[in-house]
Amino acid sequence: MDSVTQAALGAAVAGVVAGRQCSPKVLLAGAALGTLPDLDVLIRYGDPVSDMVKHRGFSHSLLVLLPFSLLLTWLWQKIRPSQNGLSFNRLWLLIAGCLMTHPLLDAFTAYGTQLLWPLPVSVAVSSIFIIDPLYTVPLVVMVLASLLWRRKMAKLCGIGLAISGCYLLWSVVALNIVESRVEQQLANTPLAERPVFITPTPANTVLWRIVVLDGETYWEGLTSLLDSDPTIDFIAKERGQWPWDEKPKHLQMLEQFTHQFVKYEQDGDALLATDLRLGIVDYLPFRFVLAHQTAEGSWMAEHPVQLESPNVRPKHLPALWLRLLGNQDINADLCHVKECPLPPLKSGV
Template identity: 55%
Template sequence: MDSITQAALGATVAGAIAGKRCNGKVLLAGALLGTLPDLDVFIDYGDDISNTVKHRGFSHSLLILLPFSLLLTAIIERIKPLEDWSFSRLWLLIAACLITHPLLDNFTSYGTQLLWPIPGYFSLSSVFIIDPLYTLPLLISLAVGMARKASLSRYCAIALCVSSLYLAWSLAAKLYVEQRTIASLDTLGIKAESVFITPTPFNTLLWRIVVLDGDEYWEGLASVLDTNQQVEFIAQKRGNWPLSVEPEQLQALKTFTDGFVRFDQQDKQLVVSDLRLGMFGNLAFKFVFAEQDRAGQWQAILPTRLAQGELRGDMSKLKDRALGDQQINASLDLCPSPCGLNTAH
């Protein structure tokens, strides 16, 4: 999730655990602890692919954060013991602020290595990386609680309950969309290799669906407010790797994306895109993996990430589609290029 959300979550968790000891310093400490795991973004692993797939690695691992919280608690107790704070309560606050960060990240689509160094990415993919409906209750509770200091911890606890209920709703909404997707694919006769479902930006009403199917993939949108249960899809080419040997970075990207990648030729460059993150015609993670020489032969290069352009298309149609407007096929209307090869209804 974004840094503001993680800081708000850390502060709220700290406030709830501190109880009567809660004050501005406790909230600030919780906010700092809540953002600490994301400091790994400043580590350069040598290339853009490694920087992408290794983010949310060791700093987000429960196997690292829990021992680290014990170490940090012991250091504080030795250097500057806190009055009225037992070792166990201080450790609980530090550990909770640290581990709720990767646990929340796990609800997004990016992929979090919760058990690093054990290989594997975890992703529930039920919340967009920025979701105001999750963040606002945390911020409101902190603001109201600071104004009414006597009930600060209570407001923090209430906010955590509300935000947790929202996460539970997101999982229920995704399950509903997943059931509709499976039924629609069966009706259309599409034999999916793999299905990826994720919320569209800033909400949990409208969901984007990506279905791998041989040399092509299908994209669709489904709102929980739809009256028509059938999901519409457009088919697009997945492309392929033109060289005989796949570089280590490409294999790492495939593992990170669980195979949800697309290959495109753009201006004599081979671009590999992560199909999971972004919107139609505007994927967030795109990398140049190879270039054509004068003879037209592909030559692999050290992958570099392309800058993400501005989100194109009429975003008001996205809002209308989220409200269940079946007259708008946002899969087509929001794609600014002629990407659709054929449609299935």
């Protein structure tokens, strides 16, 4: 999630744990602790693919943050033993809560979070977008309100956590509804056993994007919980294949990170790989040049280069809003049907 959300979450957690000892300084400390795991973005691993794959790694691991919180608690008690007003156990619970709720929230997004690093386990529930005001606003409002009504700081922070927590729970319920809808439609079709990826579109949990892998093709569709007709109009798009027998290590890293949800394409003499999970329709921000073709026609791996993200076309913003409200007539405009080689997939194909 974004830094504002994580700071607000950390402040709210700190306020609840501190209870009567809550103060503006406690909220500020909680906000700082809540954003601390994301400082790993300052680490450069040598190339954009490694930076992407290794983000949310050791700094988001519960196996690292738990002992780190104990260390911070011990240091704070040793440096300022009489100025925090909290027992060692309460202070440890506060620090651990602020640090560990950060990766736990991140795990609900589509990116993937290595909660058990160094074990090769990445958790991505994919029920909430990386920026969702409906989750963030209750936290921010209640934290700010607690600064005005200081006698009720802990209570107000708790209310913010409860509202946002209910919204997060709803996102999981909504994901299950969409998963059931997709499963029913793909049953008895050639795509019944194909890998499926489902994620909410930006800043909401009503309109969802579905991607289904099908060899050198992938099918993409949008479905809204407000649709009168639950049938999803899937559009077939070219996924391509890697034309070189050898797979560079960066491509292997990307395929493992995305669970094979990668698009391959050749642009001139360059070979590109694109993460199909993150983004929407043709606005896929994680596109990398991984190899180029020599004058002799052979392929050669090169240092990965991330391409600039395509600009969102203004006309698509109101279209997305209308699609969220259940207008299924604009699917073609959003999915660029003219670029698709195959007709929409219907249940029973």
